[in-house]
Amino acid sequence: MTLLSFVTKQTQLQEKFVKNTIDLLNEDCTIPFISRYRKERTGNLDEVQIADIVKFKEQFEALEKRKESILKALKEQEVLTPELEQKIKEAEELTTLEDLYLPYKKSRKTKAEKARQQGLEPLAKIIMSQNAKDLEPIAFNYAKGDVGSTEEALEGARHIIAEWINERTDFRNQIRSQLERFATISTKVVKTKENDDDAQKFRDYFDWNESLSRIPSHRLLAILRAETEGFIKTKIEIDDERALDKMESRLLRSNNDCAKQIQLALKDAYKRLLLPSLSNEALQNAKANADDAAISVFAKNLKQLLLGSPLGEKQVLAIDPGFRTGCKVVCLDEQGNLKHNETIYPHPPQNDSSGAIKKISSLSEAYKIEAIAIGNGTASRETESLIKRIRFKNDIQVFVVSEAGASIYSASKIARDEFPNYDVTVRGAVSIGRRLQDPLAELVKIEPKSIGVGQYQHDVDQTKLKNELDRVVESCVNTVGVNLNTASKSLLSYVSGIGGKLAENIVDYRTRNGAFSSRKEILDVPRLGNKAFEQGAAFLRIKDAENPLDDSAVHPESYAIVEQMVKDLGKTVKDLIGNSTLIKQIDLKTYCTETV
Numbered sequence: 001m002t003l004l005s006f007v008t009k010q011t012q013l014q015e016k017f018v019k020n021t022i023d024l025l026n027e028d029c030t031i032p033f034i035s036r037y038r039k040e041r042t043g044n045l046d047e048v049q050i051a052d053i054v055k056f057k058e059q060f061e062a063l064e065k066r067k068e069s070i071l072k073a074l075k076e077q078e079v080l081t082p083e084l085e086q087k088i089k090e091a092e093e094l095t096t097l098e099d100l101y102l103p104y105k106k107s108r109k110t111k112a113e114k115a116r117q118q119g120l121e122p123l124a125k126i127i128m129s130q131n132a133k134d135l136e137p138i139a140f141n142y143a144k145g146d147v148g149s150t151e152e153a154l155e156g157a158r159h160i161i162a163e164w165i166n167e168r169t170d171f172r173n174q175i176r177s178q179l180e181r182f183a184t185i186s187t188k189v190v191k192t193k194e195n196d197d198d199a200q201k202f203r204d205y206f207d208w209n210e211s212l213s214r215i216p217s218h219r220l221l222a223i224l225r226a227e228t229e230g231f232i233k234t235k236i237e238i239d240d241e242r243a244l245d246k247m248e249s250r251l252l253r254s255n256n257d258c259a260k261q262i263q264l265a266l267k268d269a270y271k272r273l274l275l276p277s278l279s280n281e282a283l284q285n286a287k288a289n290a291d292d293a294a295i296s297v298f299a300k301n302l303k304q305l306l307l308g309s310p311l312g313e314k315q316v317l318a319i320d321p322g323f324r325t326g327c328k329v330v331c332l333d334e335q336g337n338l339k340h341n342e343t344i345y346p347h348p349p350q351n352d353s354s355g356a357i358k359k360i361s362s363l364s365e366a367y368k369i370e371a372i373a374i375g376n377g378t379a380s381r382e383t384e385s386l387i388k389r390i391r392f393k394n395d396i397q398v399f400v401v402s403e404a405g406a407s408i409y410s411a412s413k414i415a416r417d418e419f420p421n422y423d424v425t426v427r428g429a430v431s432i433g434r435r436l437q438d439p440l441a442e443l444v445k446i447e448p449k450s451i452g453v454g455q456y457q458h459d460v461d462q463t464k465l466k467n468e469l470d471r472v473v474e475s476c477v478n479t480v481g482v483n484l485n486t487a488s489k490s491l492l493s494y495v496s497g498i499g500g501k502l503a504e505n506i507v508d509y510r511t512r513n514g515a516f517s518s519r520k521e522i523l524d525v526p527r528l529g530n531k532a533f534e535q536g537a538a539f540l541r542i543k544d545a546e547n548p549l550d551d552s553a554v555h556p557e558s559y560a561i562v563e564q565m566v567k568d569l570g571k572t573v574k575d576l577i578g579n580s581t582l583i584k585q586i587d588l589k590t591y592c593t594e595t596v
Contacts, residue, residue: 001090001092003022003060003061004018006056006092007022007053007056007057007060010052010059011049011052011056013045013053014043017041017042018053020038020041020042020043021034021041021042021050021053022053022057024038024042025053025054025057028531030474030496030497030535031047031050031051031054031471031474031475032047032474032475032479032539033496033534033535033538034050035047035050036478036553037538037555037557040595047475051471062094063091063093063094066094066097067089067091070088070100070101071088073101073104074088074104077104077106079104084100087100088100088101095176095281099169099172099173100169102166102167103167110163111156111159111162111163112159112162112163114156114159115156115157115159118145118146118156119142119145119147120142120147120153120156120157120160121160123138123139123142123154123156123157124158124160124164126138126258127157127158127258127261127262127265128161128164128258128262129258130253130254130259130262132256132257133256133257135154135257135258135261136150136257139153139154139157140153142157157261157265158265158268161261161262161265161269162265162268162269162272163269165247165251165265165266165269165270165273165274166269166273166274166277170250171250172274172278174243174247175238175274175275175278176278176282178238178239178242178243179212179236179238179278179279179282180213180282182238182239183211183212183213183236183238183279183282184209184211184237184238185208185209185210185211185212185215185220185223185234185235185236185237185283185286186208186234186235187205187206187207187208187209187223187226187227187233187235188206188207188232188233188235189206189207189231189232190231190232190233193230193231194206198229198231199226202222202225202229205223205226205232206232212236212282212283212286213286215286215290217289217290217291217293218294218455218456220287220290221287221291221456221459222456224287225456225459234283236279236282236283237279238275238279240270240275243270243275244266244267247266247270248263248266251266288461290460291460291461291465292464294454294456294459294460295460295464295465295468295469296468297454298453298454298457298460298468299453299468299471302448302451302453302469302473303472303475303476305439305443305451305453306443306444306472306473306476307439307440307476307479307480308439308440310437310438310439310440311371311397311436311437311438312438313334313335314334314370314371314437315331315332315333315334315368315369315370316331316332316336316369316371316372316373316434316436317329317330317331317332317360317363317364317369317372317373318330318332318372318373318374318375318401318429318430318432318433318434318436319372319373319375319383319387319429319432320375320403320406320425320428320429320432321347321374321377321378321379321380322347322378322379323347323348323378323379325343325425326343326344326345326347327343327345327346327356327379328341328343328425328426328428328429329341329342329343329344329359329360329363330426330429330433331363331366332430332433332434333367334437335486336433336438336442338422338430340363340366340367341422341426341429342359343425344356344359344360346382346383347379347382347383353386356386357386357389357390360372360387360390361390361392364392364393364396365393368394369396370396370397371397372387372396372397372398372399373399373401373432373433373436374387374398374399374400374401375400375401375402375406375428375432376400376401376402376403377403384400399436401436402435402452403428403431403432404450404451404452405443405446405447405450405452406428406431407424407428408446408447408450409428409431409445409446410425410427410428410431411424412445412446414445414489414490415427415431415445440476440480441487441488444473444477444488444490444491444493444494445488445490448469448470448473449466449469453469473494474496477491477494477495477539478494478495478496478539481540481541481553482495482539482540482541483541483542483543484506484510484516484519484522484541485510485515485516485542485543489504489506489507490503492506492507495536495539496535496536496539497532497533497535497536498532498535501527502525502527502528502532505525505527505528506525506528509524509525509526516542517542518545518546518547518550519537519540519542519545519550519556520556522536522537522540533556534557537555537556538553538554538556548574548577549562549577552577558596561591561596562576564591569582569585569586
């Protein structure tokens with residue numbers, strides 16, 4: 001199995017395009033760059049399909065790394081046979097790989113290992129042969145040393161047999177299949193916690209039973225949270241009798257003393273080893289699926305927030321509402337710069353609504369306010385009601401804005417660097433106002449999972465969540481494009497090929513040298529080389545640039561083609577941009593090359 005065959009099989013995409021995409025990824029190309037500027041090599045794969053290729057590429061690499069580790073361990077134990085090595089190399093799933101390694105794992109002292117040390121393995125082999133009709137005298141010969149009786153000898157032999165049964169791949173796969181198709185998850189309340197106030201939100205799950213394969217992701221996550229918090233106990237169940245009958249039919253060839261011992265060993269293996277291990281594995285798989293479903297919803301929610309319609313360059317008055325501590329008010333200019341801040345107390349206990357109305361009215365006039373942003377937290381409804389009572393001289397729009405993550409931002413290093421002389425309340429209110437002006441530019445300053453994108457975001461796999469949300473932010477930033485001369489370090493860090501350090505270098509260069517006049521100039525930024533330029537240049541925009549293409553989605557590597565087009569039309573680049581009539585006159589096939 002090769003990387004290419006594995007990824008192609010998992011994605012069901014054309015092998016040629018999978019190979020080209022993997023090659024591009026190995027050349028350190030980013031998903032946004034590949035999806036937009038290497039369409040001819042990928043067969044027009046979109047970002048989601050390329051992200052899937054990345055996911056399965058990483059999955060394959062992790063599998064190969066585990067294979068290397070297992071093969072090394074088996075060689076050191078001197079138990080690696082050509083047949084076992086072949087099976088390990090052909091394994092396509094981690095569970096298959098771990099099943100193959102299970103008999104050779106060096107684990108803590110088990111009951112079976114203790115029995116082996118007591119010299120009972122030959123007895124276990126005699127039992128498994130199922131030839132002895134009378135085991136009593138045979139077992140008696142093993143009742144010596146610290147094996148006190150015939151029954152102890154048989155019990156030790158059964159422990160060894162139970163371990164053999166547990167290590168059989170066919171039995172493990174049989175139980176896996178049964179769990180996958182028929183398992184139920186049941187819950188019971190912990191009696192001592194039944195009346196706890198915090199437990200009441202989980203009351204629905206005090207006595208619950210549902211198919212594990214069909215349980216909705218949000219319900220499974222809620223159940224697992226309730227268990228983590230100690231309010232309920234969960235159990236994964238299947239038809240034990242059916243499972244045992246199937247294994248018995250494969251194991252038993254006679255009806256003698258040996259068969260009876262094997263039956264006892266089988267029940268022990270099933271209850272003590274197989275079912276606990278594999279039901280836990282089934283629950284982990286269900287949890288992973290629930291995580292994926294939940295993360296997909298969180299990603300959609302985040303994308304919707306980030307790509308919310310920006311109000312644009314308007315003068316905004318933003319309010320972070322509150323009761324006892326008052327409402328923090330800030331006034332921002334068109335670029336989001338802080339011009340004024342103060343606190344009003346329209347709500348209980350002060351109830352100074354008339355003073356608050358006067359203050360809002362005067363600030364609106366003084367700073368020519370065009371829109372008001374109200375945070376949606378505590379006292380939001382009351383504050384919105386107050387604002388709507390005010391008769392402004394000009395038409396002022398009022399918006400309620402999500403303040404999720406504003407408190408995280410206000411205490412962050414980014415906020416401290418932006419507003420070193422203001423406290424967290426001012427910074428939080430500024431964030432609310434800027435979110436109205438340009439949601440994407442402001443929200444990228446906050447760790448994506450702190451924006452509050454879903455109810456169970458803290459219960460899912462945090463690495464998976466971070467990777468997916470970061471991918472969404474990267475996708476949104478590069479879809480919209482970034483103004484090179486005004487973008488913050490946070491926004492620039494998500495641009496294809498840039499990252500945190502280069503974003504910092506770009507801002508430092510801009511501070512020292514003034515605005516960039518062309519895309520090519522970013523090559524003068526320290527440590528920003530040709531690769532970063534190739535990956536990021538097309539996503540960086542320069543307003544009113546000398547070359548209009550520097551404010552477009554056209555990649556610099558394609559400028560010559562556009563320039564040839566306008567030359568053939570007898571026009572300029574400026575004439576062509578946004579002119580649908582002229583664009584229709586272009587025969588695109590004329591300008592196609594091997595790479596475009």
